[in-house]
Amino acid sequence: MKILIVTDAWHPQVNGVVRTLTTTRDELRQLGHEVEVIAPDRFRTVPMPTYPEIRLALKPGARLRRMIDEIAPDAIHIATEGPLGLAARRYCLRRRIPFTTAYHTRFPEYVRDRFPIPLRLSYALVRRFHAPASAVMVATPSIENDLVDRGFRNIKRWSRGVDTDLFRPREKDFLPFPRPIFMYVGRVAVEKNIEAFLSLDLPGTKVVVGGGPQLDDLKAKYPAAQFVGPKHGEELARHYAAGDVFVFPSRTDTFGLVLLEALASGVPVAAYPVPGPLDVLAGSDVAVLDEDLRKAALAALEIPGDKCRRHALTFSWSASAAQFLNNLRPFRGHPALDPVPVLDPAPQADETKKAS
Structure with a gap:
């Protein structure tokens, strides 16, 4: 099958959406499908307001x-x-x-963090965008339940995986900082709530891996923390593995791919008990979820790395790609005359269930 993915998030951006789409493309190609990606790198672009690292395609309609x-x-x-x-x-x-579409990020919350726009208005616009889709793919039950409560329909599950060959336990002496090392990996942006981590009174060293619009401000405000910039591939994997605890302060992520990458590296997680961490980590004994993030970070130091690794091994990119493929709505010729039946999707959650 020839599959087209259209995305505003693509290389050189470094984030979970780009890693998810790139890996899904590669997995589908290994299954014999032809996959094309239309992304901003094929168009004239302008910087996104408040986030210049992200480039937006300028008037793409006719060319697209x-x-x-x-x-x-x-x-x-x-x-x-x-x-x-x-x-x-x-x-x-x-x-x-x-x-089909996907709900990768809590866009209304991200807008609210930057501009005084009511959530109900933002959600109305996002709901309208997704309403005609044959399937709206989401990563976790909590996000699915939340969207159902907000009037979204045709929701299908699309989970995530992790590259357990790249992200694996390694020697801890890669980073020469005093231990324990509490680490954050991801965009350095307001929606990631990084100050909730940096402001904690913790022993050892706080390390931030990543770049973004808040980087200079946070470096100036928290000089004791180590900001090592964005990392990729093998270097990124070595940074993950060098940590003692991975601290995930975000309250708005729909999944948190970095959680799996940390666990695959043998590093336990400390996070808030919110959607994303709750779906991926609750009841797993490889993380501590607590509204007191300092308490969670200190308690996570006691979790053995081998347990973290075993939990990560249960997440597969091949299974994720299979879910994505089953959620697609193929067509041949005129879609109203020659439809291709939709493959059996992953079961939807009970729409009456409310998000916690």
């Missing part, structure tokens, strides 16, 4: 239409709600072509 026509996909997946996602959605609706 030509690109889709040339690719002639069998299935279209729209990964993001940005300019490219909006243009692809418009293309599909005008041609009565079915498509």
